Amino acid sequence: MSNGAGKECNGSVAAFEQIPLERIDRGQARFAFAFPREPDEALIASVKELGLVVPVALQGPCAGRYRIVCGHRRIAASEAAGLREVPARPVDRNLPEHTLFLLNVLENAALRPANDMERALALHRLVSDFKADDTVVFSGMGRLGLEPSQKILARYTRLVRLSPALQRYIVSHGISIRVSTRLAGLPLEDQAALSSLLTAVSLGGNALRELLDLAEEIALRDGIGLRRIFSESPLAAIIGDTRRTVTQKRERVKQHLTEMRYPILTARRDEILALLKKGCAVPGVSLTPPPYLEGRELRLAFSFQSVAELREKLVRLEGASLRVELEKALALLAMEEEA
Amino acid sequence: MSAGFSPERILIEAGAEDLPMTRRILARLPGVPVETLRALGPWIRQTARDADAARAAKNWLVISRYPGTFLKKCPGTQGFVCCNYWVINAATGCPLDCTYCILQGYLENNPMIRVFANTDTLFSELERAFAAARGRRFRVGTGELTDSLALDGLTDLSRELVPFFARHTNAQLELKTKTDQVGNLLDLAHQGRTVIGWSVNPPPVIASDEQGTAPLARRLRAAERCQSAGYPVSFHFDPMVLEHGWEGAYREVVRQIFETVPATSIAWISLGGLRFAPELKPIMRRRFPESRLVCGELVPCPDRKLRYLRTLRVPAYRRMLRWIRALGPQVPVYLCMESRDVWEAVYQGPPSELQNLEGLFG
Incomplete structure (x- = not known):
């Protein structure tokens, strides 16, 4: 068992050797892009049980220290699992940095599919940190499962x-790239306000998109910022209400935003529903206007x-048919002109 | 006069190289790079992938042969009242850039303005269709997938269409536009069988949501010129944008119309509220982030299109009808893509029972 101790910076190394964790620069993340950065409990448990099965890739040693090319999370998991050394294969120190980074991308791609944040971070780093040209970037995109x-x-x-x-939210909730991109376009203060809301109501992709549609259209119409919509009452009161379940809060948030977005529809529908309630208070019978009041018919439903x-x-x-409230509701739907 | 369209590039699809319209277009655009394509499909896919499709769609001109049938019934919308309009799609795509344009929904597959230069096929087809149904009255437009006159300075298509329709007593042509490019029309012998139509809106709506189009004043001036040349004219308040304060703005447009042209020269006026497929909304918001069009109380209707609430549309149509009738009581006014319910609420009857609309809807 060799630990590589005493080897010079330009010395040759064995193909695969055990390296003490204390000789690895665990704090540096030059080639890291995993998200989240921390290893999950499943990986730590697996390392505890089986050891580190897939060797990491290290560059060095240089002045006795190794730099991580591939396996940042595996090394962190090994440390958490109480290991003192890890299997590692050496990486040629003369390779350009963008190649080393691509090596990490390639290895990760072989182990598991990248999530959207990992794709984003990897591509951002290739372009901004490693100044890779289009050919290299497009190659990386292919490795990340993206059309170049x-x-x-x-x-x-x-x-x-x-x-x-x-x-973290978009990864943990599997939010689509389209919605994620929209979120990324929001000012940071709006993102912060939205984060607080999402912590309380936990929306999936479609529901989040609908919420954004409603809120952004309200913001554009009224000339206000999203943070005002998300952080002011009554939304703030809804999400702060400890008596409601998450599902109830979700429904109530959607209802409130819909009423804000469609005040005329809300007012007219409430007016008609109030008339119907008064005019047709027959238990077990429902009278409903058409969806969005697009039409003049009422629907009657009951069972027996x-x-x-x-x-x-x-x-x-x-x-009930003789009641004036029913006539008024129908007149509102028919849009009869006032004399 | 608004500037005519001048593309950045011209692509000629194989088979269209030697057509008269192709030669005419090329002669009018010296210096514009020209490329011949064997097949359009791969080029479209590459453009959609690599280029700014929206920019290409407004600046690249493709000249093709149209392989299908030119003359079609206007698709209308399912379940709503239809006015029996026919359309000729002699071009697709448009150099104008309106916020609400349905063409935006097809940019990925059609990143270009495309002109179909095989007009000999077009006229043969029209000849056969009109001859086969002499008892029927065809009302035909060319503005479904483009602006009827925005490309006319290049194609001169109106100079073939107008005389053609002049010879056919069972057909009427409507050229509907947001431009003032009527120079080609004024010396043509139209026999009153071509109607020149303008989509109209108040100036603030034109400025914010109809980029590249002629201002209202120029459209009306063009209408006056056409009317002086004996053409019937038409006006289309479509889409109507029912924002706060719309009443005063639209009433003023109505007044200006009747101040510009005599009521007797107006063939028809149509009214239609803003409407679009829900898939168009994110495209509108992305391409025109400052536009407030999407902020109205637009709700899904039975044909899936988003429209203003009935409680907004019906009173708006009623008011417009009152204002128009006050100035031109005999001018036919109809609703575009509206439900029977709305017709009943506005007119107290379906169009087929309305005296001066039976010619349009019969």
């Missing part, structure tokens, strides 16, 4: 503008289990 194109590159590198909290029950409901409905 400037459009897709721009879309992914935009994600580095996300706040740390939203970066016997002819007697049917007759009773019909008698009560006949009484």
